[in-house]
Amino acid sequence: MREIPQAGASDAPVDVRRAAGDLLVRARNGDGEAFRGLVEPYRRELRVHCYRILGSVQDAEDLSQETLLAAWRGIGGYEERASVRTWLYRIATNRCLNALRAGARRPPEYASYRPEVPLPEPSHRRAEPSWLEPYPDVLLDGIADHVPGPEARYEVKESVSLAFLAALQQLPPRQRAVLVLRDVLGFRAAEVADILDTTENAVTSALKRARGALAQELPGPDRESAPLPDSPQERRIVDEFTRAFEAGDVDAIVAVLTDDASLTMPPLPLEYQGPDAVRNFLATVALRHGRRHVLIPTRANGQPAFGCYQRDPRTPILHAHGVLVLTLTGSRISALTRFLDNSLLTVFGLPRSLRT
Structure with missing residues (x-):
């Protein structure tokens, strides 16, 4: 896993920085095509990010679109203190947390579902329904090789597995966001604190609790791995x-x-x-x-x-x-x-x- 060069980073190719800077100037002047060129490289990974936090494909699509709309409206206030990518993740993460706080998310057919026959008594019954939905692999194309940062703990494949997502949905929303930003995407603690408008100590504390809870939900490390896709x-x-x-x-x-x-x-x-x-x-x-x-x-x-x-x-x-x-x-x-x-x-x- 390699680090995503940040906007203005000294190791970013000069022509890439110049092109991004030109797009940013034009976008601030109201050029919609320039704005699309600026944010398009992050569109798919932002949708997956929203999916990890929300657990819903449709909600992820809606929130990622809201994120880009909010970015377009707020491009004039972007101060370049962080990369465009980090700025977009800040908008997306907080939009997702607001959606979770609103508590209005439900699969459309759940309320009307009635089994044709009585279901057997389950071995285990969760306290709450699981709002998790499956995510098509075709929407993951193109993000697997470059999203995780240097401090990420999970590979992209592992971080979109149903077992990981189901465990993630058991965490409180803010812990969920911290763990995704730190351990899946590899943002540094200071970056996460800025994204969530909190302190590094608060991020560290939330991450410790999230890791502990997740470890209890996920399969043990001694479990055999799945065969390779299409093997x-x-x-x-x-x-x-x-x-x-x-x-x-x-x-x-x-x-x-x-x-x-x-x-x-x-x-x-x-x-x-x-x-x-x-x-x-x-x-x-x-x-x-x-x-x-x-x-x-x-x-x-x-x-x-x-x-x-x-x-x-x-x-x-x-x-x-x-x-x-x-x-x-x-x-x-x-x-x-x-x-x-x-x-x-x-x-x-x-x-x-x-x-x-």
Whole structure:
């Protein structure tokens, strides 16, 4: 991971600094094209930053757009005490914290969700719903190699995984922001203090609490790593799961799970832990009475995922049945995460229904 050169840094190429300075002058004079040229290199990473803090794809898109609009309106007040990138992160972070304080964020279909059959008693029940949504891998393109700063603890792939994001959502908003800015993006403590308009001591204290809480939520360091994306091992596991799930073969699905595998359905605060609990859920709910599905492959959060469609035996129509994301550990599947909101399919470029 390498450091992003700051605006005006002595090691930045002279022509790059001159070009950025020219864009800034023109943007301050009301040149919209110059402003777009100034902020476009940061658009995607700002959206991912908002997603990490908010956990919602649509909210992240909205807040990143609000950030750029606020920057355009406030470009005249930008004093160049920090880089353009840091200035944008200051706006984005505080907009996200304001949105979290407003407390009005909810997946649109959650309130109307009613299971067709009673759900089994879960192994674990969270106190609050999880507002986490999956993030399409196509929106991550182009940011993996240059976002983390020199003090970052996490690689981009790790910091967008569902396990990391789910753990992050358990933190209070300000701790969440501090940990993302310090350990994911690698901003220095003084920079984070400036972004959040607080002291370095406050940042250090919040970071210590956030790291401690996150360590309790994340898998242990001795856990096997996931196979590389699109590797033969990953393809083999995904193909085995796809065949088993589309055939409604519960035993074959359970055979590819780890001994501590879990099944969750955000935003429902329910978790089914262990192969027996997952088996019971699949047999009595998801695949009961010979229900059949078609899985359309995609990728989310750096992990294999599917648009899930349920067959209707009376018609050739396949009905949307959420987005399913697999977490792989070694040669098996350690988590099944089915997101209930069918509107998420459009985020992945998938239709709400299919015809066989």
